[in-house]
Amino acid sequence: MGSKWKKVKMALGSNFCIYVPTASPPQSAAMLLSSAAEQRAAGGSSATARRPWSPVLRLSRSLSRSSSSKKCTICLASMKQGDGEAIFTSECAHSFHFKCIASNVKHGNRICPTCRAKWKEIPIQASTSFDPAMTLIRRPPPRQNSNRHIFPANEPSVFNDDEALDPQTPNNNINDGNALDESSLKRVLMRTYTEVPAVPRLSTVDDFAVLIHLKAPGSTSARAPADLVTVLDISGSMAGTKLALLKRAMGFVIQNLGPADRLSVIVFSSTARRLFPLRKMSDTGKQHALQAVNSLVANGGTNVAEGLIKAKKVVNDRREKNPVASMILLSDGQDTYRVSGGWDSGSGGGQNRSNQGLLVPQGIDVPVHAFGFGTDHDASLMHSISEESGGTFSFIETESVIQDAFAQCIGGLLSVVVKGLRVIVESASPSIGIQSLKTGSYTSHLTTDRKSGRIEVGDLYADEERDFLVSVNIPKEMELTSCNETLLLKVHCSYTDPMTNETVSLVTESVTVERPKNVGNKNVVSVEVDRQRNRLQSAEAMVQARTAAEEGDLTRAVSILENFRKILSKTIAARSGDRLCIALDAELKEMQERMASRRVYEHSGRAYVLSGLSSHTWQRATARGDSTDSFSTVQAYQTPSMTEMLTRSQANMFQPARSSR
Template identity: 60%
Template sequence: MGSKWRKMKLALGLNLCVFVPRTLEDSPSLPDCDSTERFSDAALLSPAHWGSSRPSTPTPSSHGLIFSKSGSKSSKTCSICLTKLKQGGGLAIFTAECSHSFHFHCVVSNVKYGNQICPVCRAQWKEIPVQGPNLDPSPGRASVGPAGWNQNNALMTVVRRLPPPRRDLSRRLIVPLCQAPEPGVFDDDESLGNQTICAESSCNKNSADGDSTKIIQMKTYPEISAAPKSKSYDDFTVLVHLKAAAASVTRQNCAGNQASLPQFSRAPRAPVDLVTVLDISGSMAGTKLALLKRAMGFVIQNLSSSDRLSVIAFSSTARRLFPLRRMTDTGRQQALQAVNSLVANGGTNIAEGLRKGAKIMEDRREKNAVSSIILLSDGQDTYTVSGSGVNQPQPNYQLLLPLSMHAKDESGFQIPVHSFGFGADHDASSMHSISEISGGTFSFIETEAVIQDAFAQCIGGLLSVVVQELQVAIECIHPKIHLGSLKAGSYPSRLMVGGRTGFIDVGDLYADEERDFLVSVSVPVEPSSNSTPLLKVRCVYRDPITKQTTTLESDEVRIERPEMGGEPGVISVEVDRQCNRLQAAEAMAQARIAAEQGDLSGAVAILEKCRMALSQTVSAKSHDRLCVALDAELKEMQERMASRHVYEASGRAYILSGLSSHSWQRATARGDSTDSSSLVQSYQTPSMLEMLTRSQATYLGSPSAQRLVQPLLSCRSQPKPR
C-alpha cells in the first residue's frame, strides 16, 4: 500500500508540477526539517548552494523535497545577493538606518537607478551609499567582487554600523535539479536537430494552388460604394481586411514527424523558441506560486519536441534555470523538475529578468522560426524605476527593457514580450509599456485561478504562426489622389514623401487571425468618368516553414461616380464597424489619461459620450456583434472607475489590457476570466480557443474530460462571427 501511495504522489508531482513531500518510505534518513536552513529563490539558483548532492540526471526519487544536513546555527545573509555576510576579504558591509545589512557593492548596484527602498522591510532610506572612483594607483591590483564592482575603493567602507537584528533563518533547503552554473555567454542552446515538419516541395505546391490554400486572404471595402461626380472628399475611408488561413488548410498535404506530440491537432506548424521570465518574489509565495507552477507544467506538456524552452526566475536577482532546451520527453521531465524547485522570496527586479531573457535570445547559436518571451509579475520593479505618484514624475519604463529589445532584429521584426500582470498590486503601466515597446500584448490576470488559462491562450497563438514579416503597401492609382492617414493601431506605419504610397509593418499572424486597417484618402471631383480608381494594396510576407517570400496584390479599389441625381452609395457596415472600434479605443485612452490625473468623473463622462455616439451608428443599429461587445466593454470600464481604490486595484489594468488588445488586434486575458463572450476575445482564434479549452479540461482531473475539446475542433472550418 505504501508503494502505491508513493507512486501516486510522484505522478501528481509530474502532472501538476507541485511539491510532493517525501515520506519515511522514500527516505529513511530524512533529517528534522526544523533544524535545517532554507534559502530563498535567488540563493537556490546560485551555483554556490548546489553542492555535490545535485543529481546529474533526473530520477524518480528526486522529485520530492531534498533537505540539507546543515545545523540550525544562524548566519547573517545579504538580502540582495543572498550570500553570507563576512567581514574582510575585500567585501565591505553596509548597514542601513533600518538596521538591515548588505554587501556594499550590492547596495550600490541596487540604488544606482535611484531606488532608495530597503529590499527587506520596504523602508524609505534617507542615506544611500555612493561609489566613488578607484583610488588605487597600482595598475592590475584592483580587487573585484562578484558583482564586478571595484573593492579597493576609499568609499567601500561601512557607512553605518548599527547592530543587525537577530533573525531566525532556520529554513529547509531545497536543492534545484538539473542545473549547471551560468556561462558568460548563453550559446549553449540545444541544437534544433533534423526537423521534418513539412516537405518543402509539397508545401510550395499547395501554397500556389487555388484560393483554398492561400495563406492570406485580402479584401478591401470603400466606406460608400458610389459618390456623385461633383462631390469631393478630403477624408474618404477604405478598409483593408486581411485574414490568415487556418493551419490545417495552409499545408493540408504536408506530412511531419509529429506522431508523438501531445496535441489534438497535428497540422504542421513553425517551431517556437520560448523564454518565460517568472516572478518568484516573496509576494508570490503560497497559492500564487503553486498555480504558476501548474500553469508552467501545462505549457511544458504542450510544447513539441521541435519547440525549445528556457525559464528565467527572478526576485531580487535573476537566474536562468536551464538553457534553451527541446521539449522532448527528457527535456520536459527536466523542465518540470526545474520549475518544481522554485521557492518564493526576495524583491522584484523585472529589469534583470528581462535582460537575462533577452541575452538568451541574442546569444543562441540556432534559431527556431518563431521566437517570443512571456513575462509574469505580481509586483512593481523597485530596482530600476521609482514608483509614480501625484507629486512624482512619471517613471521611465523603457529602462525595464534592454536596448536590444527596443531595436528590431536583422529581419526587421523584434522579439515580442507578452506580459502578464497578476493581481491588484502589479504595475500595470510598466507591464503594458514593456509589451507595447517590444510588440507583444499585455494581459491582466485578476484572480489566481486563471493563470493557466491565460498562458494557454497565449501559447495557443504562438504555436500556430503561419505568416511572418508581413508588410502591407498601399499605393494610390488616380493621379489626383493622396493618402491622408493610416490607422493601424500600434503597428508601425509610414507615409512616403508626396503621400502617394504608405506602408504598415504587421509582422506575425496566427492561423485564422484577422487584421483591419483604415486608410484615409482624398477623392477629387470626377466630371468625365463614371468611376474613380482609388488605390491598390500589396502584401509581402514570409512563410515560416518554407522560408519563401510571397507577394499578394489586390484588385483596384474603385467607387462609382453617378450624376448628381443618382442613387446614393451604400454605407459599408464593415467600415463602420472598424471606425467604431477605433473610436472606442481612442475614448479608452482619453479616459485613462483623465483617470491618471485624478478626474474619475471626467473619465466616466468620456466613456459615456462614446457609448452614446456608437449607439447611433449604422452597425450598432443593425445589432452588430462587435458593437454590442464594445458597449459592454465601455460600461465595464465605467464601473471600474467608481472610486480611486477600485481604479487602482483593477480599473487601470483592465483598460490597459483592452488597449493592448485593440491596438494589436490580438486576444489578451482580461480581468478574472477568459470568457469568450467578452469583447477582448473577439480576437480569439480557433487555435487559442482549442488550447484554452484543453487547459480548462485538465481541471476535471480525468482523461475522459479531453473529449470536451472535440466539438471545438469543428469551429476551425466555420467563419468567425462579425
Template identity: 60%
Template structure:
C-alpha cells in the same frame, strides 16, 4: 511479517528507507483504492504529466526523518512542493527535515538538485540535505529486496549529506550558494534543431485548373465607406478599409497522447517555436500563486512539440536560467518539469535582470527556430532598475527594463515580442504594458489565480500557429490626382511616403485565421467624365516561416461609382465597425490619462460619452457583435473607476490590457476571464480556442481547483 521487516530496518539504522511489502493484515480498503485523483500541481510530476497515464510507483530512499507506518493508517499530509497527499504506506518515501516539515523524497531531492538549500515552507536553512540514493526497486520476480542485499550496499549511508559552510566570493562580498548551477558567459549551449523535411502541402494550397499547386496564405479584402460618390462631389477624407486574414493552420490527431479527442497542433505543418518564459519567483509569489504558476508551466511544457524549444528564466532579486533552450521531447519535458517543480519563492522583484537573461538566451543561440517569443509573468514592481514616479516626478523610462536584444533600439523596431502577464493587484501594470508595447507583444491582466493556465494557453495557442512572418502592407494610390491622408494601424508602425501616394504598415507575424483591419483615408476629387474612380490597390509582402521564401499578393483596384445624381449613400457596416473600434480605443486612452491625473469623474464621463456616440452608429443599431462587446467593455471600465482604490487595484490594468488588445488586434486575458466576453472572442483564433478548451478540460479534471483558486484583489469590483 511486517514486524520482522521493521526489526530489520532498526538493525540497519534509523535513517534508512525500508521498503515494506504489504501483507493481508496490513491491507485496508483505503490502501486498495487506486482511484484517488491527482491534484492540480500533481500534473507537474513527470510520472503524471500525461493525463490518464499510470505507472507503478517505487519507493525512493529518504533520509533524516523517515515516515513508515502500516498502510492502513489514515494519517496523511500534503507535500508543499507538488501539493499532493503524502499518504504513508502509499509507495512513496517521505523526507522530514530538521524544521519538521515533510515532503515526498523525489520532490525534495529535485528541489535540492537545482540549488535550493532552504525549507520551501518556513525558509529555514538546512544543515543536512537529502541526496538521491540507490534504487530499491524489487528485482524481477521478487516482492522486495531483502536486508542482506541492503547491508552490502555502501551507498545507502550517503542519503543524507551535511552541508559544508558556505564559501565567500570576496570580490562580490556576498555568500555564493554552493549548489547554484553555473551559468556560462554566453548562452550558446542551446540544443541543436531537429531539421524535419518541409512538406509542400499546406492548408491554404489548392489545385488550379491546370493541376498545379498554388498557395494563398493571406486573403485581402477592401471596403470603401460608400460604394458611390456623385461626380460633382469631392472628399478630403474618404475611408477605405483594408481587411487581411491569414490562412488556416493544419491540425491532425495524435493518438499517442491521452487527449486524443482534441486535435493536436501539427509538428510538420507549422513553424516550430523558441520560447523563453521569464517567471517571477519573488517572496510575494509564495504559496498558492507559485503552485498554480507551476501547474500552468506544466501545461505549457505538455503542449509544446518535439521541434519546439523552451528555456525558463526565474527571477527574484536576481535572475538565473534554469536550463538552456531545450527541445520538448519526452526527455526534455521531464527535465523541464523537474526544474520548474524545484522553484521556491523568495526575494525581491528584478524584472530587468530577468528580461536581460531571457533576451540573451535568444540572442546567443546557435540555431534559430522560425518563431521566437518571450512570456513574462510578474506580480510585483521592479524596484532595481526603474524608480516609481511621484506626483511631481516625470514618468519613469520603462524602456530601461528591456535590453537592446529585445526592442532593437529606436530605429530598428522590435525584434523579440514579450507577451507580458500582470498578476494580481500589486503588479506594475504601466511597466508591464510598456514592455509589451515596446517589444511588439501583448499585455494581459490576470486578476484571478484560476486564469494563469488559461491565459498561458491562449497565448501559446497563437504562438504555435504562426503562418506569416515579416508581413508588410503597401498601399498605393491608383489615380494620379489622389493622395493618402492617414493610415490608422493602431500600434503597428506605419508611414506615408513624402510623395503622399504610397504608404506602408509593418505587421510582422500573423497567427492562423488571424485578421487585421486598417483604415486608409484618401482624397476623392470631383469627376468630370468617368463613371468610375479608381482609388487604391493593396500589396502584401511576407515570409513563409517554413520555406523561408518571400511572397507577394496583390488586391484588385478599389473603385467607386460616380453617378450624375446623388442617391442615398449606404455606409459600409465593415468600415463603420472599425471606426467604432478605433474610437473606443481612443476614449480608453483618454480616460486612462484623466484617471492617472486623479480625475476619475472626468474619465468616467469620457467613457460614457463614447458609449452614447457608438450607440447611434449604423453598426450598433444593427446589433453588430463587436459594437455590443465594445459597449460592455466601456461599461466595465467605468465600474472599475468607481474609486481610487478600485482603479489602482484593477482598473488601470484592465484598461491597459484592453488597449493592448485593440492596438494589436490580438486576444489578451482580461480581468478574471479569457473567454467570458464576446469582446475577447472577437480576437480569438480557432487555435487559441482549441488550446483554451484543452486547458479547461484539464482543470475540470482537477478536484482541488476550487480549493486552490481565490481572487487576488481584496476589494471586489463594484456592480
C-alpha cells in the same frame, strides 16, 4: 516546560527574536529567547518575561557588520551592533533604525526616504504598557540559496548552448510533402471596402475611409516549430498558491509543446537565473523541464529588467533559430529594482512608442507577451514592455485562470502561418493623397508627398484577421469625363511562409469608388468600415480616460467613457446589432465601474484598461479581468487554435497535476 521550549524552537525556526532594550547588556537573540522561556516556566517576574510575545525580524550577521559604520538617514545617528537598537533593511537595501522607520510609515507612507522606491512590505510599531515592541509585516525570510539545487553553479558568458535543430527535418512538425503543398496553396486573403460605394461626380471629400481587411490562412496538418523563452517571477510574493498555480500552468505549456519546439525558462526574484538553455521538448526534454519548474521556491525581491536581459541573451546568442520565436513574461508585483519611474502616456501607436523612463531592456527583437498576475503588479511597466516589443499585455486578476491565460497565448504562438507581413498602399492618381494610416499599435510610415505608405504587420496566427483604415482625399471629376468611377488606391502585400521560408506576394488590389452624377438611397455607410472606426475610436476613448484617471480626475475619466458610449450607440454598426459594437459597449461600461474610486482603479482598473487597449490596438486576444472570456470582445480576436487550446486547459483543470519524478 516542554511547550515553552517548543515555542522557543518555533520562533528560532521562523528567524524571529525579542527586541533588545537599550538598558540591557548586549545579548544574542537566542539567549534572550532562552531566558524568557526559562523565566516564564519558573514563574519569574523579569520585564523580558512579562513583555508580550512580539517577534521582530532577526538581524543577520552581515547586516550587523555592515551597519557598524552606517548612519540612519532619518535621525542621522549611527547604527552599531549591540547598542540595543533594532535595524530594518528595506526591499531596496537601505537600512534605518527600526523605531525611526516605523514612525515614518505610521500613517501609510510606503516610500523609501533614501531612494523614493515604493515598498510592498513596511514596518509598524505598536505601543504597549512597557517598552514599545516592534514588528514587521513581512513573511519570514526564506532559507538562503533555496533554489541552488536547480540552478547551475556558473552560467556561460554566451548562451550559445541551445540544443541543435535536426538538420534533416528542420521543421519537424511537417509530416510529409503534402503538408508543404497544402501550406503553399493557402495564402493570405485580402479585401478592401470603401466607406460608401459612391461619391457624386462634382463633390470633393477630404477624409474618405478605405478599409484593408487581411485574413491569414487556416490551420494545416503541420505548423512551424517555435523557440519559446518564459520569464517567470518567483519573488517572495509568489509563495504559496500563486507559485503552485504557476507551476501547473507551466506544466500545461510544457506538455503542449511539440518535439521540434524548444523552451528555455528564466526565473527572477532579486536576481535572474536561466534554469536551462533552449531545449527541444522531446519526452526527455519535457521531463527535465517539469523537474526544474516543479523545484522552484519563491523568495526575494522583484527584478523584472534582469529577467528580461537574461531572456534577451538567450534569444540573441542562440546558434540556430526556429521559424517562430517569442517570450512570455509573468510578474505579480512592483519592480523593486527600477532605476527610474514614469508613465507611458502614449496611445500605443507604433510611430510614437516610448518607454518614458521605464526600465525596459532595449534590443528585444521578439514579441514579449506580458502577464500581470494579481492586483499588485506594475501594469504600466508590463504594458510598456509588451508594446515596445510587439507583444500583448494580459491582466490575470484571479489566480485560478493563469493556466487558461497561458493556454490562449500559446494556442496562437503554436499556430503561426505568416511571418513578416508588410502592406504597401499607393495613390492611384496624382490628384489623390493619402491623409492617414490608422493602424493601432502597428508601425506605419507615410511618405512626405503622401503618395504611398506601408504597414508592418509582422506575424499572423492561423485564421487571424487584421483591419486597417486608410484615409484619402477624393477630387471632383470633370463634368465631361466619360469615366463612371475613380481609381483611389493600389494595395499589395508580401510575407514569408514559415513552413517553406518562401516569400509570397499577393495580387495587387485596386480600390475604386463610383462617381455618378447623383447618389441614390442605396449609398449607405459600410458596416465593415464603421465597425473598425468604432474599434479605433473606442481605443482612443480608453486612452483619454486613462490619462484623466492618472491625473487624478476619475470623474472626468468616467464621463469620457460615458459620452463615447452614447456616440457608439448611434453608429450604423451598433444600430445594426454588430456583435463587436455590443461587446465594446459592455467593456467600456466595465471600465467605468473600475474607475469608481481611486482604490478600485489602482487595484484593478488600470490593468483592465491597459489589457483592453493592448487587445484592440494589436487586434489580438488578451486575458483581462477575472477570466479569459469575460466579454465577447476577447472572443472576437480569438482564433480556432486559441479556442482549442483553451478547451484543453479547462479539461486539464479537472485532472490531477502532473508532478516530476
